[in-house]
């Protein structure tokens with residue numbers, strides 16, 4: 001893609017690319033996302049996040065001390081108006097190994113979900129099933145998704161507000177059947193940086209509203225809330241993200257994570273230990 005040749009913009013682009021590379025490399029290292037010999041299936045939707053993820057992973061691959069391969073996969077869900085030529089043209093021009101997987105999940109969703117009801121739940125399940133199945137077919141050892149730091153935070157609040165759970169979106173996840181390892185290499189990257197990078201790279205973005213679904217309204221409300229907070233209190237979303245990396249089970253109220261009933265025993269043990277130390281050393 002064409003990049004500006006103006007020196008100031010070039011410097012800004014290089015700085016941003018370096019930042020995204022650093023944060024992605026950090027997340028990969030922290031969560032042991034990529035290992036020697038891995039074949040990473042990079043899921044490409046045609047949105048800014050997945051284009052950026054592919055670019056940064058290719059970038060890191062070139063200088064990584066280990067060998068791993070990347071294969072881009074786009075799932076064409078047969079939504080009306082899906083511009084089928086965009087991704088193949090882009091990937092061919094970039095010299096990326098890729099597959100376009102065609103599954104008409106759109107018709108299934110339309111048939112099964114009553115008019116007016118939200119379609120995203122079923123659509124996502126079908127998409128996940130198709131991608132997991134295809135990963136097996138091509139022998140991919142990891143499945144990379146383009147979710148970023150802000151997606152993770154939004155999911156945290158969605159789960160708290162609507163699901164009654166303190167749970168976000170993990171940077172690395174083993175599927176329920178134990179067969180697939182999902183990684184999110186952009187877990188530490190901010191959406192606004194990805195957006196800026198994507199604009200500078202002039203990626204051929206495919207709109208994500210082709211299905212006509214309105215569902216993600218709740219997510220949009222949370223997104224607006226977080227952006228407003230970050231404007232009013234700069235750095236708040238950074239702190240929020242740090243908080244999910246510093247969980248203190250003894251200061252929450254989940255009895256399966258922390259044994260509150262054992263506290264009495266702990267108290268007695270501490271008294272005994274203190275007495276022992278006191279008698280021994282004083």
Ligand code: SF4
Nearest residue numbers: 119120123124211213
């Ligand atoms: S917005 Fe459309 S394509 Fe995306 S998950 Fe929902 S139904 Fe599927």
